[in-house]
Amino acid sequence: MPFWDASFLTKQTPIFGLHLWVIIAISVGAAIVIILFLLSLFLTFRRSSHKPLKSRLQNITPPISKEILEIASHRSQNSLTEIHVKDQRVDLSDHLRRPPSPSTASGESRSATSDVMISPKMVGGLPEVSHLGWGHWYTLRELEEATARFGDENVIGEGGYGIVYRGVLADNTVVAVKNLLNNRGQAEKEFRVEVEAIGRVRHKNLVRLLGYCAEGAHRMLVYEYVDNGNLDQWLHGDVGDVSLLTWEIRMNIILGTAKGLAYLHEGLEPKVVHRDVKSSNILLDRQWNSKVSDFGLAKLLCSERSYVTTRVMGTFGYVAPEYASTGMLNERSDVYSFGVLIMEIISGRTPADYSRPPGEVSLVEWLKILVGERRSEDVIDPRILEKPPSKSLKRALLVALRCVDPDAVKRPRMGHVIHMLEVEELFREDRKSIV
Known part of the structure; x- marks a missing residue:
C-alpha cells in the first residue's frame, strides 16, 4: 500500500x-x-488614524483661530468675496529668508469694534482668508505682484513691527505695503480690533490705511504712499550744508504732527496711543506737510482707563521715563516723545548721540542745560540758513520743555500743545524761564 x-x-x-x-x-x-x-479592517483603521502628509500639511498651513470661528455669523454678504482655493497659494520662502532686522526707520504707517467680520468658510479642505468689515481686502497674490514678490529693491523702510515695501497695484496706484513681522504670534483678536479702529481714521496729518491682507499666517497693511521721505532723512541724512527745512517748514511740521497726535488721543474712542513717536515715523509730502505713520497696531485705550500696562516698545531716547521703568502706557507717554521730537527738529540732533561729549549725549539734558544758561540761540540747527524770530524759538522751546516734564501728570495734553503752538503771546512767567 x-x-x-x-x-x-x-x-x-x-x-x-x-x-x-x-x-x-x-x-x-x-x-x-x-x-x-x-x-x-486593519488597513482601514490605520488609514483613519494616520492621515496622509498632504492632508496634514493642509491642516497646519494656514492656521485659523477659534476666535475667527466664533464671529462667523456676523459677516456681511456685501463685504465678502468668495475666492477659489487656487487663488490662495502661499509662498513663505521669501519671508523665511528675510531676517527681522530692526532699523531706525520704520517707513510707512501701520495700523491694528463692533463691525468686525470674518469668513472662515472651508473650501476644498483649506480655510479661507479673513475678511474685516471695512476697507479693501487685498489678496496675497495681488500684493506679491505689486511688490515684485516683496523684492529687496522695493524695501522703503524697516522697523520693529515690520518691513515696508513700495508697491504698484494693477490700477497703477502706488501704495506702501507693510508686512508685519512675527505674523504667527500676532493675536488674531488684536489685529482685528485695532485694524478696525484705525481703518476708519481720516485726518490730513495721519497716513491713511487703505486696506489689509489677512491670509493664512500673513498679516499685511496697505497705506497711501507718501513720496517725500521721512523727517529723519531730512534732519540727519546727507542733504548738504544748508537744510531745505527752513524754520517755517519745521514749525509747520511740528504743528501738523501735534494735530495728528491730538486726533488719535482726543478724537477717537477708544483713543489710540502711538507709543513710537519719532522722526522716522513722520512722513512728508511734496508740500512738507507732515503725516504721522506707524500709529496702528499700537495700543487702544478706553476712556474709563487712565493707562494700560504693556510690554515696553519704542525707540531709545524718545521713550517716557515712567513707561520705560513700569510699562504703564497712556497718552502722556506720546506727549513726552513729541517733546523730544520738537527738540530734535529745532536742533537737528538725534535724541541720543554717543559720539558727543558725556554732557551732550542726551538731547533732552543738553537742551535743558543750555536753556538754563540763557543760551537758547545755541540750540538751533546750524544748517538753518535764516535764524528764527526769538519769540517763535522761545515758544517752541517752552512747549518742548513742558512735554518732557519728568512728572507725567504735569505734561500738557496734545490739544493744549496745539493751543500753545498757535498763540501769539507767551505767558510772562513762561517767558522768563527760557530767556
Missing part, C-alpha cells in the same frame, strides 16, 4: 453527503475570506 492514498478524499461524509475534498476546499476558502476581511 503506498504511503499516500488519495482515495479517502472521495469518501462521502455525514455533512450533506459531501465528499471530504469538497469540505476541505470550502474550509480553506472560508479561511482566506476571513483573513482578507480582517486585513481590510
Whole structure:
C-alpha cells in the first residue's frame, strides 16, 4: 500500500453527503475570506488614524483661530468675496529668508469694534482668508505682484513691527505695503480690533490705511504712499550744508504732527496711543506737510482707563521715563516723545548721540542745560540758513520743555500743545524761564 492514498478524499461524509475534498476546499476558502476581511479592517483603521502628509500639511498651513470661528455669523454678504482655493497659494520662502532686522526707520504707517467680520468658510479642505468689515481686502497674490514678490529693491523702510515695501497695484496706484513681522504670534483678536479702529481714521496729518491682507499666517497693511521721505532723512541724512527745512517748514511740521497726535488721543474712542513717536515715523509730502505713520497696531485705550500696562516698545531716547521703568502706557507717554521730537527738529540732533561729549549725549539734558544758561540761540540747527524770530524759538522751546516734564501728570495734553503752538503771546512767567 503506498504511503499516500488519495482515495479517502472521495469518501462521502455525514455533512450533506459531501465528499471530504469538497469540505476541505470550502474550509480553506472560508479561511482566506476571513483573513482578507480582517486585513481590510486593519488597513482601514490605520488609514483613519494616520492621515496622509498632504492632508496634514493642509491642516497646519494656514492656521485659523477659534476666535475667527466664533464671529462667523456676523459677516456681511456685501463685504465678502468668495475666492477659489487656487487663488490662495502661499509662498513663505521669501519671508523665511528675510531676517527681522530692526532699523531706525520704520517707513510707512501701520495700523491694528463692533463691525468686525470674518469668513472662515472651508473650501476644498483649506480655510479661507479673513475678511474685516471695512476697507479693501487685498489678496496675497495681488500684493506679491505689486511688490515684485516683496523684492529687496522695493524695501522703503524697516522697523520693529515690520518691513515696508513700495508697491504698484494693477490700477497703477502706488501704495506702501507693510508686512508685519512675527505674523504667527500676532493675536488674531488684536489685529482685528485695532485694524478696525484705525481703518476708519481720516485726518490730513495721519497716513491713511487703505486696506489689509489677512491670509493664512500673513498679516499685511496697505497705506497711501507718501513720496517725500521721512523727517529723519531730512534732519540727519546727507542733504548738504544748508537744510531745505527752513524754520517755517519745521514749525509747520511740528504743528501738523501735534494735530495728528491730538486726533488719535482726543478724537477717537477708544483713543489710540502711538507709543513710537519719532522722526522716522513722520512722513512728508511734496508740500512738507507732515503725516504721522506707524500709529496702528499700537495700543487702544478706553476712556474709563487712565493707562494700560504693556510690554515696553519704542525707540531709545524718545521713550517716557515712567513707561520705560513700569510699562504703564497712556497718552502722556506720546506727549513726552513729541517733546523730544520738537527738540530734535529745532536742533537737528538725534535724541541720543554717543559720539558727543558725556554732557551732550542726551538731547533732552543738553537742551535743558543750555536753556538754563540763557543760551537758547545755541540750540538751533546750524544748517538753518535764516535764524528764527526769538519769540517763535522761545515758544517752541517752552512747549518742548513742558512735554518732557519728568512728572507725567504735569505734561500738557496734545490739544493744549496745539493751543500753545498757535498763540501769539507767551505767558510772562513762561517767558522768563527760557530767556
